[in-house]
Structure formats: structure tokens, C-alpha cells
Amino acid sequence: MNGICTLANDTVYDQLIALLNSIEVILGSNIPVCIYPFDEQIEQIKAEIINRPNVFIYEDSASIQRWDEFMEAAAPERLNRKKFRLYGAHRRFCAFDGPFAKFIYLDADTLVMNSLDAVFDKLDKYDFVVYDFQFRDPTKVYNIQSPKLLEVFEQNRLDSEIFCSGFYASKQGVFDRDTREWLLGKLLSGEAEILYAGAGEQPLLNYMVMKTGMNSYNFGCSLPDDEKTGCSVTSPHFQTRDNILYDKGNRLTYLHYIGVQPDLIRRVCAGENIEFPYRDLFLHYRYLREPSKRPVFREPLKSYADISAPSLLERVLRRLRINL
Template identity: 30%
Template sequence: MNRGIYITANDKVIEQGIALLKSIRKYDSDTPVILIPYDDNYHTVVERFSRDYGVKIYPDLEFIERLSNKLQQIFGNKFFARPNQFRKQACWFGEFDEFLYIDTDIVVFDKIIDNLNYLNEYDFLCFDYQHLGGIKNIFTPEIYQVFSKDELLETFNGGWWASKKNLISEQDLYETFAECAAHPEYFDFSQKTSDQPIINYMILKRIKKRFNIVNRPEKAPGSWAGTSHFHQEGDKLIDPTVNQPLSYLHWAGIRIQPGCPYWDIWEDYRYIGESKPTHYPQKTERKKKV
């Protein structure tokens, strides 16, 4: 079985991408990683990621462009805050039979690809506690016309998910986009999220064998950097509510910069094998009052 990891990035997020890839390679030197360009500004990240971490670029850039253009035709140019996030849907048509998609504002703490072993029983995986926050940032209450309360307990964060090649077709994507464009009242875009509502809708509608890894019998740790109770042991974080190490940490909705939650962890992984800088240009310090 051909397995691998997809990421999306452009030159703007090169630092985040380096931290993610260093964390992946710390625990796994072999699993192939493919970059889906977020936009046309990707040549620096491709060169750096290829040279240092063995990352390859997605081969069918024409398809990615076609997907982007079709999306704009369906929704219009101004509907989404960040329409290029939908480029990650190229995962369904790439070279991996089983794949993990992972955002660059993440670092991992184990051989993350091993989670795909659950695909022996399921067709779609997620690994987060997004559902505990209800349907906000995904759906509005209007969605109860479409899905049951139990189904809506299976909502997920779009920064980490796994599935199998060709379970979703290109036509499935376009039909889903058209369905969603016809019913914007179903979706919560109040926090300027883009792809997450639409992709949740598509997965709930079109893939039946779904599994959230946090529901495994032995329980599972959290993963969001906005959670304050994780504590550090060496180069990992522990979730004391289940007494387990985190599999990954996701800074979803949080700017990664000095002073942000778990900055030390991100910094440690970003500078594996390098000296840490003594000054960060992005850090703003208040002037002391005289």
C-alpha cells in the first residue's frame, strides 16, 4: 500500500513548514511528503523542502489550477476569505493510495503516518476535539435540516485528516461546491474560515465509514495549542486528562510567534540542528516608561 503525506505551503509560511517537516523527519525519515502549492509563490519552499527533507511537488499543477478556477466560477471571487485552502483537495487525486493531509502550523511528536493503520477499517480519519465546541466555525443551526445531531458530532478540523485516493471524484467536488453555494445559510463563515465548512459537509454527505481517533477505546490526547493544560516532558507535550503524550500540536487560529502558547515547543522543533536566533523580527516589545 502506497502511503504518504500532503502539505500545502507557499514562500510566506516557509518557517512553519520547516518546523513541521523537521518534526516529521525526527520520527520518520522514510514516508514521502508531497507539497501542494498554495499559490504561485512557492519556488523557494519547493527548493528548500526538496533539498533538506525530500519533499516533492504535486505533479499535476494543471489540475490544481482547474480546481481553483472552477471553485471561483461556482462561488464567485469574493465568497471565501482564503479560497486557495481548497487546493488541498488535490489529495484525492495524487499518487498516494492512502494519505494524510496536515497543515503547516503543526508539529508532530511521533511517527504520524502510523495513524493510517485505522484505514484498514475506515475510509476517513480525523484526530481532534473540534466537535466539543459544537458546530460553530463550521455550520449554522440551519444544518439540522440536512444532518442529525449524532452526525454533527463527527465534525472535524480541516488541518489534519486522512483518507484514500479517489474516494472523492472531481465531479463529487464540483457537485458538493454547487450544493453548498446554493445554501450559504448552512455555513458559519463568521470567523473567516474557508474550506472547513464545505469539506465537513462533503465528508458527512459522501463518506460513511468515518472515524475520529480521539474516540479510540484507550482515549486520546488533545491537539490544539489553545488548550492550556498540556505540560512539557522533554521534547513532547503530555495531556494530563488522559495521561498520554500528544501526537501533534496544532496552532489553529493562533499566530505562531514569541509569546504565543507553546512557543518553546515550536522553537525547539524549528531549530533542530541549528542555533536558535537571539532576536526575532516579528516580536514587538513595548517601550519601558521612563
């Protein structure tokens, strides 16, 4: 059985509902969707999915514990809740245990924009499939200052195989017990120093895929230039037609609201008139099942840049290393 996976807790409830609605519209209401619990705060999600028979929460506690222990051994500093907001993001690795033979993982802050058949089809030939352009910026995956980096991976691989962990497809069982233990041995022998220190599970997943030499494919690298599309809200040129985005005439596969913080989404859904990229599209999918609850904005529009930019006082305090 094939299916869709995501990772969530009640903090990203609004994003999750938008994602589930986009899956229902684009992929249908029968495709199974598995939610991996970011943490124990999932009461809103549990109540919501009662009305979504194709959606379920992953409850294999042994699998969750196994990957918690793997993360603690591989990169214990990333489980520091005070330092890393994404401390639980590694639980998406449970998808490699199940329940789907082939799966596509999407972050909760994404919207499906197109059929994913082509992605599933690539898994007939490849073990790992992505569609993004993270390979253009290795600094958010690896510590490029580490002299060990080029001892572990050749430059041509760093230039072409790096990916964003917000969207990928793979198969059940590709990281079995022996493979996990081998990877941990390599990391603990000193290779952990090549991982970028500032981002949850993404550096580790890149390392796992690249170190094992997994047969991988990136649509962003392989499609002809006149067919490939972007995927991030940081791209301002996408065109909207019938609540679907297009990039120079080509329909997007998915849209990732990367950088738009959960707190801002909550404020907008509560009625605060804050601008963020492709906001109307997000609100369309978020309130698709309950349009009467869509917020009506009565205050002047606030710029996302103004809201997200630190104040002068905050910048001064940061320079003084004072935590607010």
C-alpha cells in the same frame, strides 16, 4: 504508496520547516511528503527542499485547476483575497487526486509528536480519519441559524461528525468527478446556505464528507477518555519531555499552532521576543537543522495576548467600520 501532505507558501516558511523537521525526527527521513502550493509564492520552499529528497511540490496543474474551479463554483466568496486570508486553502483537496493511495494531511502550522501508524491503519476500515474536537463547536463549520441545516444533517451527526480540517487522513479517489458534480448540484440548489461564512475550506470539506456519507472515524470521539489527548496550543496543560508533548501522561499525536498568525512567527524568528504557547518547542523544531540561527532574545518578553489584542484606536475604528 502512503505519504504525508501539507499546504504552504513562503508566508508560512518557518512553520513548514518546523513541520518537516518534526516529521523527520518522528516518522523518519524516508516518508514522502507532498506540499500543495497555496499560491505561486514558493521560491523559499523550492530552495529549501533541494536538501530534502523525500519532500516535493505538487505539480499536477490540471488537478490544481480542477479544485480551483470546484471551489469557485461551490463557494466563490471564499476566493476573495481581500476578504479571506485563507483563500487558497482549498488546494489541500488535491490530495484526493494524488499522489498517495493513502495520505495524512497536516496544516503547515502543526508539529508531529508521535507515530502516525495508527492513523494509517484506520484507513484499512474507514475512508476518512480525524483526531480533534471540533464537533464540540459546530459554529465554525455550519450556519447553525439556517433552518435548512437540520433538513440536510440530523442533529446526532452534527454532534459527532464535525471535524477540523487541519489534520485528517483519507484515500485517493474518494471524490471522483461524478461525486464532485453531485455535491456541486446540491450546494447550488440551496444547501450552500448551511455553510459557515467565515472560514476558508473547512465548512466545505465537512459538508463534502458528511453529505456523501463517507465512512469516517474520529479518535477524539472514539478513544477512551484516559487515552485521548488534545492537539491545540490553546490547551495550556500539556507537559514537555524531550521535546515531545504529553497530555496527562499520554503522548500527543500532533500539535496545532492554531491562531498563532504567520506574521507573529516571522517576527519571533527575526529575533523579536514575543511569547506564544509552546514557543520553545516550536523553535526547537524550526532550528533543528541550523541551531546557530536560532534567535537570541535580548529584549524584554512581550505577551502574545498584548500583541494580538486590538488597540483601543483599532476597536473604535472597527465600530465605525473604518478599515485600517
